[in-house]
Amino acid sequence: MENTNIVLENVRLSYVHLLKPYGRDPQSPQKYQTTILLPKTDTVGKQKLDAAIAAATRNGLNGKWNGTAPAKVPTPIWDGDGLTQNGNQFGPECKGCWVFTASSAADKPVDVVDAQMNRIIDATQIYSGVYANISVNFFPYNYQGKKGIGCGLGPVQKVRDGEPLGGSAPSAKSVFHAIQPQAPASPAVNPLTGQPM
Structure with missing residues (x-):
């Protein structure tokens, strides 16, 4: 089996669920996961991706796929300037x-550290939009007759x-304004007696 582990540097993370496993619906298994945005200007990173996927494809041919690969091997890589799997804009x-x-x-927690290698446990420190170095591993799958390449998450x-x-709640300052304290209302005065009514 060829090594399909790579490290990508200074990528942006989206849909971040690194400190607690997440499942989109109650029936699907919960997982630690994140979406990785690799700038197209990072040609070295893209070469690493392509090489790891090619190695995972060869591993599939020699293993799970029993020597037969799909005509076009499905991979997890999408063009952010194109359309999503559902045909929507990214x-x-x-x-x-x-x-x-x-x-x-869910039973394989991800090691998440800061720049000084200190473990991050504060969820406010690791969110959608943060920049990170990330270790990923590409692997062949053969699930219910469907063959392709998947991506495992490492440290x-x-x-x-x-x-x-996206997805963050608005701040109080963005939806409210300061309320000026009001002076207590003066009691009504009887104009004949000058006494409060």
């Missing part, structure tokens, strides 16, 4: 990037903060 953060999702089973190192991507 979000604006995906433009100019190669986009793919990596995951790890993650936060490199720097980035602008948070």
